Amino acid sequence: MSDTLLAEEPRVAPAGTAPAPDDTLFAQILDPANRANPYPLLARLRERPVARQRDGRYAVSTHAEIRSLLFDPRLSSEDLPPSRRPHTGHVLKDWILNPIKDRVATAHRPLIFRDPPAHDALRHLVMQQFTVRRVRGTHDRVTAVVDALIERCRGRDRVCLVEDLSYPLPVAVICELLGVPEADEPQFQAWATQLSTALEPDARRDEDTRRANVASFDAIADYMKRLIAEKRRRPTDDMLSGLANHADPATPKMGDFDLISTAILLLVAGHETTVNLITNGMLTLLRHPLELERLRRDPERAPRVIEELLRYEPPVHFRTRKALGDIAIAGETIPKGAAVMLVLAAASRDPACFPDPDTFDPDRADNQHFGFGGGLHYCVGAPLARIEVEIALVRLCQRLVRPCLARDPPPYRPGAALRGPASLEITIDGIL
Amino acid sequence: MSPSLDPGIVIVGASLAGLRGAEALRLHGYAGPLAIVGEEPHPPYDRPPLSKHVLAGELAPGATALPNLVPLRATWHLGVAATGLDRPARTLRLGDGRVLPYGRLLIATGAQARPWPGSEEAALDGVFTLRGRDDAAALRAVLAQGPRHVLIVGGGLIGCEAASCCRDLGIDVTLVDPNPTPLARSLGTFVGGVVSGLLERAGVDFRPGVHVELLEGDTFGRLRRAHLRGGETIEADVAIVALGAVRSTGWLAGAGLMADAGGLTCDGACRVLAADGTPCQDIYAAGDVARWPNPHYGGRLIAVEHWGNAVEQAGHAARNMLAAREDQQPYAHLPAFWSSQFGVNIKAVGLTEGADTVAIVQGSRATRRFLAVYGRAGRSIAAVSFDEGRWLPAYAEQIRAGRPFPPIRDATDQTRIATHVPGFPAPRRGRAAPAETGGIHV
Numbered sequence: 001m002s003d004t005l006l007a008e009e010p011r012v013a014p015a016g017t018a019p020a021p022d023d024t025l026f027a028q029i030l031d032p033a034n035r036a037n038p039y040p041l042l043a044r045l046r047e048r049p050v051a052r053q054r055d056g057r058y059a060v061s062t063h064a065e066i067r068s069l070l071f072d073p074r075l076s077s078e079d080l081p082p083s084r085r086p087h088t089g090h091v092l093k094d095w096i097l098n099p100i101k102d103r104v105a106t107a108h109r110p111l112i113f114r115d116p117p118a119h120d121a122l123r124h125l126v127m128q129q130f131t132v133r134r135v136r137g138t139h140d141r142v143t144a145v146v147d148a149l150i151e152r153c154r155g156r157d158r159v160c161l162v163e164d165l166s167y168p169l170p171v172a173v174i175c176e177l178l179g180v181p182e183a184d185e186p187q188f189q190a191w192a193t194q195l196s197t198a199l200e201p202d203a204r205r206d207e208d209t210r211r212a213n214v215a216s217f218d219a220i221a222d223y224m225k226r227l228i229a230e231k232r233r234r235p236t237d238d239m240l241s242g243l244a245n246h247a248d249p250a251t252p253k254m255g256d257f258d259l260i261s262t263a264i265l266l267l268v269a270g271h272e273t274t275v276n277l278i279t280n281g282m283l284t285l286l287r288h289p290l291e292l293e294r295l296r297r298d299p300e301r302a303p304r305v306i307e308e309l310l311r312y313e314p315p316v317h318f319r320t321r322k323a324l325g326d327i328a329i330a331g332e333t334i335p336k337g338a339a340v341m342l343v344l345a346a347a348s349r350d351p352a353c354f355p356d357p358d359t360f361d362p363d364r365a366d367n368q369h370f371g372f373g374g375g376l377h378y379c380v381g382a383p384l385a386r387i388e389v390e391i392a393l394v395r396l397c398q399r400l401v402r403p404c405l406a407r408d409p410p411p412y413r414p415g416a417a418l419r420g421p422a423s424l425e426i427t428i429d430g431i432l
Numbered sequence: 433m434s435p436s437l438d439p440g441i442v443i444v445g446a447s448l449a450g451l452r453g454a455e456a457l458r459l460h461g462y463a464g465p466l467a468i469v470g471e472e473p474h475p476p477y478d479r480p481p482l483s484k485h486v487l488a489g490e491l492a493p494g495a496t497a498l499p500n501l502v503p504l505r506a507t508w509h510l511g512v513a514a515t516g517l518d519r520p521a522r523t524l525r526l527g528d529g530r531v532l533p534y535g536r537l538l539i540a541t542g543a544q545a546r547p548w549p550g551s552e553e554a555a556l557d558g559v560f561t562l563r564g565r566d567d568a569a570a571l572r573a574v575l576a577q578g579p580r581h582v583l584i585v586g587g588g589l590i591g592c593e594a595a596s597c598c599r600d601l602g603i604d605v606t607l608v609d610p611n612p613t614p615l616a617r618s619l620g621t622f623v624g625g626v627v628s629g630l631l632e633r634a635g636v637d638f639r640p641g642v643h644v645e646l647l648e649g650d651t652f653g654r655l656r657r658a659h660l661r662g663g664e665t666i667e668a669d670v671a672i673v674a675l676g677a678v679r680s681t682g683w684l685a686g687a688g689l690m691a692d693a694g695g696l697t698c699d700g701a702c703r704v705l706a707a708d709g710t711p712c713q714d715i716y717a718a719g720d721v722a723r724w725p726n727p728h729y730g731g732r733l734i735a736v737e738h739w740g741n742a743v744e745q746a747g748h749a750a751r752n753m754l755a756a757r758e759d760q761q762p763y764a765h766l767p768a769f770w771s772s773q774f775g776v777n778i779k780a781v782g783l784t785e786g787a788d789t790v791a792i793v794q795g796s797r798a799t800r801r802f803l804a805v806y807g808r809a810g811r812s813i814a815a816v817s818f819d820e821g822r823w824l825p826a827y828a829e830q831i832r833a834g835r836p837f838p839p840i841r842d843a844t845d846q847t848r849i850a851t852h853v854p855g856f857p858a859p860r861r862g863r864a865a866p867a868e869t870g871g872i873h874v
Contacts, residue, residue, distance in 0.1 A: 068825070068826070068829070071822055071823060071825050071826055072823075072826045073794055073803075073823045073826060073840060073843035073844050073845070073846070074826075074840060074842055074843050074844075075844075076844055078844075115844035115845060116794075116795075116844050116845040117795065117799070117801075117845050324842040324843060324844065325840070325841050325842030325843070336842060375822065376822060
């Protein structure tokens, strides 16, 4: 697996044969140097729909193959390349306590790292709380937060979109939905930012990042434990109260460990991705001023614009799975145990599915993008994300006077899986 | 013949297959005259909701009309049956005496409910079959009045769906079937046993291994009770006869085609075969009525009575109708069906017929959420899912490729794979025919 496999020696193609395909493309995609525009690499990756990489991972990049694998029971989300705990130097801890702790942590991973049937039971409980009423009910709150955040930029000739709006908005919304007191939001934002790096394959290898993640995880788990106890004492109308006070005798309720990991998941997954979608959205609109103008005049276009954004600049570029058995697909056999990278962003620009895939065209028909993933792990927060992004983009287009990119491309955060600008400087002539 | 006199293409059967065939003809560029003949007065409608939402009262029978996806510019002859085919004269005889010339013909007359064997008994008030929109409307009207007790004869898909609806409406139901479990003919008794459990939980009085000998009426011609073989009786004011379907080929008698109650035989390209076995170049068939050699099953003649086949085969036949003789494409369809009953979504692909083995490959029967695969002589031939439809396409792919049984090892939610005998009943015979469950005839 990616953590443990040593890089193989580069193979030299014998003279007279076709050049060996580049089996480092995925590594190049991970390279921060290619963060601003990975799309030419994704196009090259698609030349081989299922491509073994030098490190033994398999990169899948075409629409048909990803769709097929998303519904293949031989791909697991559990038991991905393990995160190794550091040696403490204390023999007893290393040999007894930490493995037990690891096992407990593994058994209560959040549902995106679980397979059926455990996944299904957890997801069912979450979906029971993610009600249409609750999601729609965020509309006014989102609008108020967006307008307040924009208002704070009044008098300035420059907006830092990430800092001024993209970051504070999703955390405020998810805290409200979960039932986290407003005063604790800043703390949450810090935890969410740190923990989302855990989804990057390389971050699992970096010891400092890993250590920081463990510390954040412990802190947030501790906080959640107290908050859950509070919700049991004084239930309120929010998702965490609903989960903690589950009363439907027909379905088993969540254990406390699962409750904590689910609450953390909802925070992390709902945060970073939405930040990226809003920032990528504004970046794309500023690069396509005609589309920005059309959206400003006609907010009804927002759903089309957002679906195209999810295809064209998705917040999640790839997800990792593990092959539980040999899988024959597209002329390759992915061997049992291999790590499989589902490069969703590449599939969403597959010319076999999307005519003129590198053109941003909100009017395209039959836009079956993988912006929210697919299969049984399809994003549970998709309806919420759509509401947040729609309101944010429409209000930004309507209220920022003559917005322009101050720097293009913007600097990116290191993440390749959850890809997005670290900051987005926009010059403005005022606020309406 | 000058182009203006070209009678064009006639489609017999204003059905799902008929409509989708007509649309496919236009999509593939056919611009000539097009006529559609339908025995029922209704424009094409969708059947799957009839035994579910319509019986439940959630959907009006008229709301099942199929959307028209392509402008057809067709002449509709609705409420009039085709009663004969004169191939040398290239004409159809219609029930109202008219004669309709055709250039090319697409036969999509489908199937009809297998009637209760005794016609007097079948005519009793309260005895229903469930096939068409009018059947569903009539049965719904009676169910809405709250009958005392409903007897369902036949534990196939339609019988089980009707039982499910009745229970949802709070109506007492007895379901009888000659086999040990419902759906035995299509899924075998091993998987059918799960459905027995669903019936029991829903409070259906399920009587396995039971044959109905006689339906008895009162002096006003209303159903009163059913007499079972062995002397027992069941009091019921409504009986739903769910014994499967017979192919609507009677009107083709004397036309010199290979047609019987099991279907109208075609070649691999959906061209109808004449009695001497040669394909008719100008007559095609699609949907429930068509029996063709399926390459997935060794070229055996198979008729498939399911929604997906009607759509796909009609499109395929239409394409071939417009193609040159040397460009006729073979039709390779993997049969599939779905059902919803007792809150469970059942989906299946492939043909279970002849299966010698079955195994639960994901989930478990105990949770009533599982995926089962059927094997025949070491190959995977069919799969069925109970509330696990999401994985079915992966298994369909394996079945299509004829992979060994079991096709997928090392799946999520998979424990040790134990194989079982599927438990298919012996072939039907005699009067009290067992239920038609899978809709598959050879």
